[in-house]
Amino acid sequence: MGLASLSANLLLVSFIAYLVATLFFGGAVKGAKSEASYSNHRWGNVGITITIIGFITHLGYFITRWMASGHAPLSNMFEFTTAFGMMLVGAFILLFFLYRTPSLGLFALPIAVIIIGYASMFPREITPLIPALQSIWLAVHVITTVIGESILAISAVAGLIYLLKHVDMTKPSRQRFWLEAVMFTIVLVLGFVLSSTTFKVAGYEAHFTYIDKNEAPAKITYHYPPLFGMHEYEAQTPGAMEPWAEMPAVINAQKLTTFVWSVVTGTILYLILRLIFRRPIASLLQPFAKKANSQLMDEIGYRSVLIGFPVFTLGALIFAMIWAHEAWSRFWGWDPKEVWALITWLFYAAFLHLRLSKGWEGKKSAWLAVIGFVIIMFNLIAVNLIIAGLHSYA
Amino acid sequence: MSKIKCQCGHDNPFGTVLCEKCGRPMTEEAKKSEVVDMRYEGSARRSQTYKRSIIDKIWNFFSSVKVGVGIIIAVLATSAIGTLFPQKLYVPVNQDSPAELLAYYERLYGIIGTLYYKLGFYDMYNSWWFKILIGMLGTSIIIASVDRVIPLYKSLKKQRTKRHASFMKRQRIYGAGLSGDAGSSLAKAEEKLKNMKYNVKTEDGAILAEKNRFSRWGPYVNHTGLIIFLFGVLLRGIPGFYVDQTMWIREGELRSIPGAPDYYLENKDFILETYSKEEADEVFGEAIDRVGTIVKSYQTDVSLYKKKEDSLPGSTDLEHVKDYPIVVNKPLKFDGYNIFQMDYRLAELKSMTMQLIEKKTGKSFGQFTIDLDDPEGVYELNDGARVDLIGYYADYDGVENGEPVSKSPIPNNPAFIFDMITPEKPNGEKSFVAIRQTLETEENAYQVKFVSAETRDISGLTIRKDKTLYILLLGGLIFMIGVIQGSYWNHRRIWIQKGEGEELLIAAHTNKNWFSLKKDLNAVKEFADLPKYEDRLDNESSSEEEEGEK
Numbered sequence: 001m002g003l004a005s006l007s008a009n010l011l012l013v014s015f016i017a018y019l020v021a022t023l024f025f026g027g028a029v030k031g032a033k034s035e036a037s038y039s040n041h042r043w044g045n046v047g048i049t050i051t052i053i054g055f056i057t058h059l060g061y062f063i064t065r066w067m068a069s070g071h072a073p074l075s076n077m078f079e080f081t082t083a084f085g086m087m088l089v090g091a092f093i094l095l096f097f098l099y100r101t102p103s104l105g106l107f108a109l110p111i112a113v114i115i116i117g118y119a120s121m122f123p124r125e126i127t128p129l130i131p132a133l134q135s136i137w138l139a140v141h142v143i144t145t146v147i148g149e150s151i152l153a154i155s156a157v158a159g160l161i162y163l164l165k166h167v168d169m170t171k172p173s174r175q176r177f178w179l180e181a182v183m184f185t186i187v188l189v190l191g192f193v194l195s196s197t198t199f200k201v202a203g204y205e206a207h208f209t210y211i212d213k214n215e216a217p218a219k220i221t222y223h224y225p226p227l228f229g230m231h232e233y234e235a236q237t238p239g240a241m242e243p244w245a246e247m248p249a250v251i252n253a254q255k256l257t258t259f260v261w262s263v264v265t266g267t268i269l270y271l272i273l274r275l276i277f278r279r280p281i282a283s284l285l286q287p288f289a290k291k292a293n294s295q296l297m298d299e300i301g302y303r304s305v306l307i308g309f310p311v312f313t314l315g316a317l318i319f320a321m322i323w324a325h326e327a328w329s330r331f332w333g334w335d336p337k338e339v340w341a342l343i344t345w346l347f348y349a350a351f352l353h354l355r356l357s358k359g360w361e362g363k364k365s366a367w368l369a370v371i372g373f374v375i376i377m378f379n380l381i382a383v384n385l386i387i388a389g390l391h392s393y394a
Numbered sequence: 395m396s397k398i399k400c401q402c403g404h405d406n407p408f409g410t411v412l413c414e415k416c417g418r419p420m421t422e423e424a425k426k427s428e429v430v431d432m433r434y435e436g437s438a439r440r441s442q443t444y445k446r447s448i449i450d451k452i453w454n455f456f457s458s459v460k461v462g463v464g465i466i467i468a469v470l471a472t473s474a475i476g477t478l479f480p481q482k483l484y485v486p487v488n489q490d491s492p493a494e495l496l497a498y499y500e501r502l503y504g505i506i507g508t509l510y511y512k513l514g515f516y517d518m519y520n521s522w523w524f525k526i527l528i529g530m531l532g533t534s535i536i537i538a539s540v541d542r543v544i545p546l547y548k549s550l551k552k553q554r555t556k557r558h559a560s561f562m563k564r565q566r567i568y569g570a571g572l573s574g575d576a577g578s579s580l581a582k583a584e585e586k587l588k589n590m591k592y593n594v595k596t597e598d599g600a601i602l603a604e605k606n607r608f609s610r611w612g613p614y615v616n617h618t619g620l621i622i623f624l625f626g627v628l629l630r631g632i633p634g635f636y637v638d639q640t641m642w643i644r645e646g647e648l649r650s651i652p653g654a655p656d657y658y659l660e661n662k663d664f665i666l667e668t669y670s671k672e673e674a675d676e677v678f679g680e681a682i683d684r685v686g687t688i689v690k691s692y693q694t695d696v697s698l699y700k701k702k703e704d705s706l707p708g709s710t711d712l713e714h715v716k717d718y719p720i721v722v723n724k725p726l727k728f729d730g731y732n733i734f735q736m737d738y739r740l741a742e743l744k745s746m747t748m749q750l751i752e753k754k755t756g757k758s759f760g761q762f763t764i765d766l767d768d769p770e771g772v773y774e775l776n777d778g779a780r781v782d783l784i785g786y787y788a789d790y791d792g793v794e795n796g797e798p799v800s801k802s803p804i805p806n807n808p809a810f811i812f813d814m815i816t817p818e819k820p821n822g823e824k825s826f827v828a829i830r831q832t833l834e835t836e837e838n839a840y841q842v843k844f845v846s847a848e849t850r851d852i853s854g855l856t857i858r859k860d861k862t863l864y865i866l867l868l869g870g871l872i873f874m875i876g877v878i879q880g881s882y883w884n885h886r887r888i889w890i891q892k893g894e895g896e897e898l899l900i901a902a903h904t905n906k907n908w909f910s911l912k913k914d915l916n917a918v919k920e921f922a923d924l925p926k927y928e929d930r931l932d933n934e935s936s937s938e939e940e941e942g943e944k
């Protein structure tokens with residue numbers, strides 16, 4: 001077995017391990033009466049053991065892929081997002097040993113699973129590095145940033161548990177609406193994974209030529225039936241669906257098509273779930289959060305920001321500036337990706353100040369943590385896919 | 395302003411909330427509250443005390459965290475607007491032409507694009523209002539820090555071991571109860587706390603155990619780092635601190651380096667490499683099949699020269715300094731300057747070879763070569779013929795007002811006007827020659843015909859000198875020290891003292907991480923048989939523990 005395929009198999013093992021570990025954490029939470037009584041529960045111990053095994057194989061994936069390609073596997077959407085999933089589990093393991101709370105695992109692991117699933121939808125082959133990325137700083141900067149972001153993300157997991165426990169799902173309210181909106185977004189990601197896999201298995205492809213925004217001719221391939229056509233497109237694949245509408249040059253109609261397919265699939269999925277359970281998704285999850293200790297979740301939410309913020313600063317700002325100076329001759333260029341790293345950083349700075357001085361604890365702090373996660377994901381996904389800059393990978 | 399005297403005899407500065415020494419509440423509000431606000435030890439802060447003059451008002455404005463967070467959010471939100479559409483710098487049109495810029499935004503983004511341009515968002519990070527926001531952020535950080543750090547420092551320094559019972563009672567973690575033997579409990583607690591690396595002080599039946607006070611200075615250290623960083627950014631406005639130039643240099647060319655007086659650079663060779671098929675098939679094959687060729691590296695081999703020390707002004711007496719291959723991520727470094735590989739253009743026209751022929755017979759008078767950077771005026775040919783180059787347009791862009799015009803000095807589309815002088819036509823015949831096009835005012839007997847063209851590569855380099863980098867780096871370093879200091883350690887204090895008879899009072903405080911504080915406290919409680927305490931902000935875990943004990 002070559003290194004590259006060994007690497008792919010190791011990733012699969014961790015994916016499964018995380019799924020199994022989730023079940024054990026679920027058992028630990030279910031079998032206990034309260035936070036205090038489940039901290040040393042047997043199921044929880046099995047859960048964390050399996051998680052650690054998964055994490056080690058995940059690390060194995062990372063290292064073998066590094067060996068196969070000769071560079072840190074952090075250079076495209078698939079690699080970057082998978083690494084984020086890995087660090088998220090790592091950050092969870094760290095906080096589990098600080099606080100010993102299985103509820104955190106019950107929520108963090110499924111999120112990691114979804115992230116890895118999402119990552120796998122992108123081209124998975126090993127790409128050679130373009131000159132700007134050929135630097136040791138690629139590894140140093142990106143690894144530090146991802147570790148920082150994933151620790152910050154744990155804060156959102158704790159926040160989510162806190163909110164699931166405390167937001168009253170029986171009466172309509174703004175908080176109930178937004179909590180359900182978070183759940184809906186997660187289902188949309190599943191919709192993307194589902195629709196993308198379906199068309200991939202079916203082997204769908206449609207080729208087009210078009211005129212790009214600098215008025216040059218270009219080519220593009222759709223993996224979904226094209227709902228929207230690129231600027232001045234011409235179909236190259238006979239028999240493929242005719243797009244409904246042509247988009248202006250600044251809109252990437254191929255990505256828009258993917259997006260709309262995912263939203264439609266996700267929405268249908270959501271509606272089916274609602275029809276089956278006849279309740280908001282958030283209230284389905286509520287029982288799993290009920291036993292978590294509120295004060296502890298609040299504290300984990302704050303503590304993980306405290307631990308993650310310095311790491312994030314070092315990776316996403318300081319190392320980024322040093323590398324940018326080496327590669328692009330300027331340490332800061334107001335490139336969208338840089339700006340969004342700055343926004344993330346400022347946001348968490350605001351979080352810390354509000355918490356410290358205005359006493360924003362409990363629900364407010366939990367919401368801020370969730371918003372912070374949304375900003376991180378925005379920078380990871382939307383900025384790469386929509387607002388492409390120097391950093392655009394995919 | 396007058397001092398406030400506490401019952402314990404200590405003189406506190408005006409504005410004090412909790413006595414610096416014994417912790418008794420000094421204000422009505424503090425006396426009424428169940429749990430006092432311990433953030434700055436209840437010390438007298440300028441912003442909380444003086445609110446009259448205009449200076450007080452400005453001071454109080456900037457020292458407020460509410461305002462500070464407001465400014466942070468404002469910077470954050472406006473920064474986001476700037477990423478909506480590309481900034482000016484990333485727009486591939488002439489940067490100095492407002493009309494072209496506007497046209498670009500309008501063409502691609504329609505009415506919103508026009509608005510984006512008109513409102514100045516297309517270059518917003520350089521706008522006056524964005525700079526003012528950053529300035530306000532800096533001011534706020536300075537004032538807020540000074541307002542707090544001094545009183546905090548003083549009151550931590552003056553704190554007394556023995557506190558008044560009313561102080562203990564108002565802490566978040568508080569417990570009181572009878573102990574079998576108060577004296578021995580205290581002694582045991584002292585021993586245990588010392589083992590746990592607390593700094594223990596005792597006074598008259600009271601213990602103060604303290605740990606990691608230095609972490610309280612973390613925020614002030616990190617704020618200092620930020621200020622140094624912002625100061626460094628400010629400095630780059632000063633001439634000499636910061637050089638940022640670009641140069642295009644062709645293969646074989648020797649040019650003075652813009653922004654670096656007395657230095658010259660020679661481009662010896664430009665090399666572009668793409669990933670080859672062999673290495674591709676091994677691991678990258680799939681990717682290359684999908685996206686086409688991928689550039690592996692581009693590199694400019696250069697020689698750096700310096701003008702000799704004693705040479706006359708204007709002379710070019712050069713001294714070789716070094717040879718270096720500049721590649722992306724590996725700039726050439728010398729004398730505080732960095733030269734980066736940024737861009738390249740392949741196969742730019744270098745020269746063109748032409749020949750003069752007689753149209754009727756096709757007879758050639760020989761060939762001549764025009765150097766497109768420095769075209770000569772006269773080319774002597776065989777049999778007494780010659781060609782005079784009387785007009786040259788490097789980047790021909792049509793005719794305006796009867797005159798051919800050139801868009802730029804770069805030979806992208808060269809055009810010429812020749813005067814062809816032959817024995818038969820000694821007065822010459824004029825001809826306009828551009829790529830795939832010849833114009834004559836009247837029918838000529840002779841013609842200049844294109845034979846071949848030679849090309850070469852040019853390399854785009856950026857020259858930087860940035861004396862502020864070290865200041866920025868220092869700022870970053872101090873910031874990191876500060877955040878780590880403030881985030882990875884926390885200030886913990888535990889007070890234990892005798893009350894009435896065998897009663898013991900315990901109280902504890904930390905600026906963050908109450909979970910670990912309670913763990914510490916539980917360990918001491920076990921060991922020294924201390925009374926039960928409660929965390930007044932966490933009813934759940936207290937009740938859970940009781941459940942667990944049942």
Ligand code: HEM
Binds near residue numbers: 534616880
């Ligand atoms: C981007 C700008 C800023 C950053 C990165 C920053 C960073 C920090 C950090 C990391 C802390 C420690 C927080 C904690 O331990 O929970 C802190 C504390 C603090 N910051 Fe900032 N800060 C910034 C701007 C400001 C501004 C504008 C103000 C003005 C009001 C301010 C006032 C404070 C105060 C009062 C504290 C608490 C100090 C203490 O508890 O002793 N900061 N800051």
